[in-house]
Amino acid sequence: MSTSTEFDASDPLAAFRDRFVGAETDLVYFDGNSLGRPVAATAERLADFVRQDWGGRLIRGWDEQWMDLPTTLGDDLGRITLGAAAGQTAIGDSTTVWLYKLMRAAVDHVARTEPGRTEIVIDTDNFPTDRYVAEGIAAERGLTLRWIEVDTSAGVSADQLREVVGERTALVVLNHVAYRSAWLADAPELTRIAHDAGALVLWDLCHSAGAVPVLLDEWDVDLAVGCTYKYLNGGPGSPAFGYVAARLHDDLTQPIQGWMGHADPFLMGPGYRPAAGIRRFISGTPPILGMVAMRAMLELVEEAGIEAVREKSVALTSYALEVADATLPDVTVASPRDPARRGGHVTLHHDRMREVTARLWERDVIPDYRDPGGLRIGLSPLSTSFDEVERGLAAVATVLGDLR
The missing domain is CATH 3.90.1150.10 (Aspartate Aminotransferase, domain 1)
Structure with a gap:
């Protein structure tokens, strides 16, 4: 050795x-897979941001850059680490909120188009938040959870998924890298199995984004969610990201309709009209400071x-x-x-x-x-x-x- x-x-x-x-x-x-070390350049960038962007530009910063940062930085994240073309990734909210929004949007869409699909498939060793959110949505929408029993030293296999998906499956929720064992799922194969059964699939990328190559577009993934404080080193509580394949933008109705996802945020009219593209999946005011911290790590990953x-x-x-x-x-x-x-x-x-x-x-x-x-x-x-x-x-x- x-x-x-x-x-x-x-x-x-x-x-x-x-x-x-x-x-x-x-x-x-x-413990870099729970909270990454800070990039040294981040300290200076945050200080410059406080002095110049925030302190100098003040509210003008929203018009000059900040309003678009969830999608422009999302495009960078998609290009550098996710194998996602522009216009499909947005940053903001927590992982839990993104999971709720995209799971709920998916099952509601299926309920409108194929009401016989009433099951969410998820494994027993999926990250707790994913399971808890799925349980809550199933209770809200009158759905059934179909559990895959997995070995905690491994993860979901193709054979296991084939056994449980079928004509009643609305959504499959999977971790790309298992949080306990580090099992790396065969994402393209499992996505194909879900699609062959007529279901949508959502991938949790929290333990892979920034460390394991991901090819969301090539794998024909529908939806994905991930955090940025692990291998993307955005800092404690830095904002999560959501990916929605472009082919689904007009089909899905996101359930947390906030002003930032409105087609004209400053119209402030009586009704909600969703923005075009991935922006419709943004809800509230984005956490800009966390995005400033994340940018330095994305640059390092791109360089390497x-x-x-x-x-x-x-x-x-x-x-x-x-x-x-x-x-x-x-x-x-x-x-x-x-x-x-x-x-x-x-x-x-x-x-x-x-x-x-x-x-x-x-x-x-x-x-x-x-x-x-x-x-x-x-x-x-x-x-x-x-x-x-x-x-x-x-x-x-x-x-x-x-x-x-």
């Missing part, structure tokens, strides 16, 4: 690490290239598994070993991992914990070194040894 020093020396993306706040310290950060980012991600997670196999005999791997089926993180299982996580945090080694017994190691490709992986896993071995 090559050493971390050798891997870092041959890493073509190693220099990007210097562009992140805190990367020069000894702290080991294994999303395929190179993915290559580094695979190398990091593969190295983490090699080190774990060699140094953690009491630990089992709860993530796919095949890199083609693995996203940007690795989950290691041990019955005492909750306690291990707490002790690691005291040592400035920061993973996160997920039941049952999972130590989740999120390796953000542009800000994580191989040396960091080696040092962090050595700390895991030490803590486990102390607990014996």
Whole structure:
């Protein structure tokens, strides 16, 4: 096995690490798939924004740039990371709000056109918010949830999906990368299966956007939602994004009709008339500060290239598994070993991992914990070194040894 020093020396993306706040310290950060490190350039950009754009232009900023930022930055996000042509991606609201809007719009459209389709298909290990939103919409609209039982160390397979979709399926909701195991779903195949059954499909991209190449247009995806504070490093609570395929813009009625999605926001008339295109899926005033922070990371991803980012991600997670196999005999791997089926993180299982996580945090080694017994190691490709992986896993071995 090559050493971390050798891997870092041959890493073509190693220099990007210097562009992140805190990367020069000894702290080991294994939680980039929950909250990415800030890009160093973000601090200056936010300060400039406060002094110049906000402080200098004041309300004029809305006319000059801010009104269009949810869609112009959405176009950049789509082009750089999502494989989405312009005019289909918008930024604003939280992940939960986007999930609600797009799930509800989808099932309402199907109810109008094919009223016999009364089921939402979703898996038992889908991210909790997705499941909770689906449960709420099913209750509101008198629909049934059709559950796919999945192994928490894997994810939804093509065979499993084929077994549950059919003439009653309205919408299929899937995670591209499973939040617990990092299972990387076969998105084009699962999308085809849903479409062959006559259903719409919504993909949650929270654990893939910015780390795993996505080709929404090529895969013929209907709808997608994702956050920007993980691998897109937009900061705590930075706004989420929604993708709606252009072919569906005129068919879907979004359920949260706010003034920013109106065809003429400043008309302020008595009735709602949706804007054209993706803008109709915007609801309220967009969070501009969060978008300013996200722009710096998008520029880094574009400079590196999303395929190179993915290559580094695979190398990091593969190295983490090699080190774990060699140094953690009491630990089992709860993530796919095949890199083609693995996203940007690795989950290691041990019955005492909750306690291990707490002790690691005291040592400035920061993973996160997920039941049952999972130590989740999120390796953000542009800000994580191989040396960091080696040092962090050595700390895991030490803590486990102390607990014996």
